Structures are given as structure tokens and as C-alpha cells.
Amino acid sequence: MKGNFNRAAFILPEKENHNMKKLFLRSLPVALLGAMMMTGTAQAVDPEDAIEYRQGVFKAFSWNFGPMAGMAQGEIPFNEEMFLERADQLARLADMPWQGFTEGSDLGETDAMMEVWEDQETWEQKIADFEEEVSRMTALIDEGADEMQLRRQAGEIGQSCKACHDSFRAD
Numbered sequence: 001m002k003g004n005f006n007r008a009a010f011i012l013p014e015k016e017n018h019n020m021k022k023l024f025l026r027s028l029p030v031a032l033l034g035a036m037m038m039t040g041t042a043q044a045v046d047p048e049d050a051i052e053y054r055q056g057v058f059k060a061f062s063w064n065f066g067p068m069a070g071m072a073q074g075e076i077p078f079n080e081e082m083f084l085e086r087a088d089q090l091a092r093l094a095d096m097p098w099q100g101f102t103e104g105s106d107l108g109e110t111d112a113m114m115e116v117w118e119d120q121e122t123w124e125q126k127i128a129d130f131e132e133e134v135s136r137m138t139a140l141i142d143e144g145a146d147e148m149q150l151r152r153q154a155g156e157i158g159q160s161c162k163a164c165h166d167s168f169r170a171d
């Protein structure tokens with residue numbers, strides 16, 4: 001069986017090939033396996049991927065928050081169904097960008113300022129402020145708050161976006 005390994009792996013269909021791979025990994029010396037896993041980790045935090053990831057989530061923030069802000073400011077008519085849908089989606093995204101600010105992703109095609117990495121305490125505070133305003137919105141919706149309350153809270157969320165951008169985003 002072992003002697004035929006290479007040939008078997010080559011000929012076997014995808015799924016069995018995968019099983020063979022697992023078998024193969026299990027028999028690897030631990031140190032070599034560790035080295036392979038570390039390579040995997042390094043690839044997982046490719047700075048360019050991290051930058052693209054967080055910018056993508058921020059774009060999704062805008063998609064959802066844009067109409068909410070427009071309604072808050074009276075630029076577009078209040079549409080409750082849309083407001084609630086976007087608020088719900090924003091709440092689901094709210095904690096997602098931050099893991100994209102990995103070590104080493106301060107350089108590249110990014111508008112993030114060095115302060116993100118140099119002043120972690122303030123950074124964490126701005127994240128907490130933002131997430132709190134988003135949670136407050138969810139609570140208001142659950143309580144059946146009226147249009148004015150919802151629009152006012154959208155204003156508070158917008159302020160927390162801006163407060164972070166003022167300190168941590170170059171534009």
C-alpha cells in the first residue's frame with residue numbers, strides 16, 4: 001500500500017485522493033507539518049487581502065447605512081421597510097471590518113492611518129462606540145420606536161462613523 005502511494009494518489013478520483021492526502025499528512029513528521037501550517041497562516045494574513053477585505057466590508061457598511069442616513073437627514077422619504085432591512089444588515093456587519101486590520105497591513109493601497117496600530121486604545125474605543133450605537137438601533141427597533149427616534153439614532157451612528165474616520169482614516 002505505502003509503496004504504491006504516489007501512483008495511487010495520482011490516479012484516484014478527487015475525493016479518495018483527498019483521503020489519501022489526509023493519510024499522508026497524518027504520517028508526516030510533526031515538525032514538517034508545523035512548517036506547512038505556518039506557511040498556511042502567513043498566506044491567510046496577506047496584507048493586500050486584509051486591506052481588500054476590510055474595504056469591502058466598509059463598502060457594505062455604506063450600502064446599508066447610506067439610505068438610512070439619507071432618511072435621517074430628510075434627503076429621501078422615510079421608508080420603514082427599507083430602513084429596518086438596512087439597519088438589520090448593518091448590525092450583522094458591525095463587528096466585521098476590524099479583523100482586517102492585521103499586523104503589516106498598514107502599508108499598501110489603504111487609507112488607514114498609522115494611528116490604528118499605534119494607538120490601539122483609542123481605536124478600540126471608537127470601535128466600541130460605533131458598535132454601541134448600532135446595538136442601540138437594534139434595541140430601538142425591537143421596542144417599536146417611532147420614525148423620529150429611528151432617524152435620530154441613525155444620526156448617532158453616522159456621528160460614530162465620522163468620529164473614527166476623523167482620527168483613523170486619511171482622505
Ligand code: HEC
Binds near residue numbers: 112113165
Ligand atoms: C472604528 C473606526 C471606523 C468606524 C466606526 C467606521 N469606519 Fe469606515 N473606515 C475606517 C478606516 C480606518 C478606513 C480605511 C480602510 C482602508 O483603506 O484600509 C475606513 C474606510 C471606509 C470606507 C472606504 C472603503 C473603501 O472603498 O476603501 C467607507 C465607505 C467607510 N469607511 C464607511 C463607513 C461607514 C458608513 C461607517 C459607519 C456606518 C464607518 N465607515 C465606520 C474606520 C472606521
